[in-house]
């Protein structure tokens with residue numbers, strides 16, 4: 177088998193990335209864009225010892241699970257991966273991604289918690305701006321595995337108003353010839369726009385620039401056009417970096433925070449706060465995680481990696497005492513404000529890395545449950561070792577990366593714990609990402 181060769185193949189199944197799987201000359205071949213059950217012509221794009229990758233050239237027999245993507249940019253844009261298949265098929269792939277990654281472990285798998293809305297669900301969008309060869313300003317998302325921007329004017333997984341706001345800003349920048357940042361030469365002003373909103377219909381807009389600038393005219397236009405905008409910030413990031421937002425925020429209009437409701441509690445959300453991007457699914461995720469913990473009013477709980485306290489405060493309503501640990505100072509500030517906002521008195525927030533701060537709680541021998549919700553890289557080994565030494569009876573692990581979650585669960589299983597239940601949850605419809613909740617208990 178060589179690159180550029182073409183073959184006619186039957187797609188036998190799918191892999192954890194949603195690629196079609198077939199065999200050619202006893203080699204396993206992953207076909208990007210092909211769907212299980214199809215007969216297709218493929219072109220080999222690279223060959224390894226035991227496997228190869230191929231691209232789809234032509235479909236000879238189409239699967240009934242294939243859909244015409246609703247998004248005209250889908251083929252090029254790196255944002256979504258699953259628009260060419262039915263939502264049921266997408267959920268099957270996501271479940272498979274979870275079970276394959278956890279293979280070798282013995283546990284009860286609950287069905288994936290599906291989303292009711294598979295479009296228009298994102299509550300936060302960041303779009304980079306650039307100029308095309310005609311000097312026109314455009315915006316969009318990055319192509320898959322590239323830093324090229326695919327120009328768009330509507331994103332189907334964002335909501336309508338967010339699309340309208342970004343469109344409006346783009347038109348304004350074009351009309352008034354505002355200087356746009358050029359990544360290669362590291363010159364120019366305007367880099368990106370972030371728009372986030374809450375289910376209480378409050379919108380926040382953040383302009384990201386390389387330097388300070390007078391945006392009062394744009395702010396006046398935007399706020400008279402869109403009533404729902406309650407807050408506008410400027411974020412100044414003059415560094416040549418892939419990290420979009422710096423710590424330098426300047427409030428240009430309205431409130432410092434917008435208000436969110438999660439399971440009946442109110443939360444102030446600042447521009448740097450971590451918030452799950454899908455409000456409705458986030459409520460299902462938290463409810464399921466809390467149910468799995470089987471909490472009661474006698475229990476003491478730790479919520480590690482707690483962000484602005486959105487799970488912590490929902491736990492507080494059901495237990496004796498809860499401690500939230502989080503490394504970002506502004507998130508802890510938000511968490512304390514949110515605690516007051518909701519009249520909660522039995523939650524305590526601790527600022528610092530979990531791997532260090534958990535040690536301050538070691539002498540509390542009466543911790544009944546610990547929740548983990550770490551970033552994609554998973555938990556720090558020092559943190560896991562401390563949790564193990566504390567012999568906490570129950571762990572509820574919320575994960576956005578099943579690979580690092582599986583790694584951490586294996587460490588816990590080697591040290592007296594047992595994985596009991598896993599619940600995949602779809603927070604990111606039409607993309608490959610899947611969130612999971614794992615219930616892990618201490619043996620004896």
Ligand SMILES: C[S@@+](CC[C@H](N)C(=O)[O-])C[C@H]1O[C@@H](n2cnc3c(N)ncnc32)[C@H](O)[C@@H]1O
Pocket residue numbers: 450451452480481482483484485486487501502503504507528529530531549550551556576
């Ligand atoms: C996936 S978010 C979860 C936040 C929160 N549980 C929620 O649902 O909104 C992960 C959080 O872990 C925090 N974090 C990352 N590394 C950390 C560390 N070593 N110690 C404590 N917090 C950390 C991040 O700042 C972020 O707020």
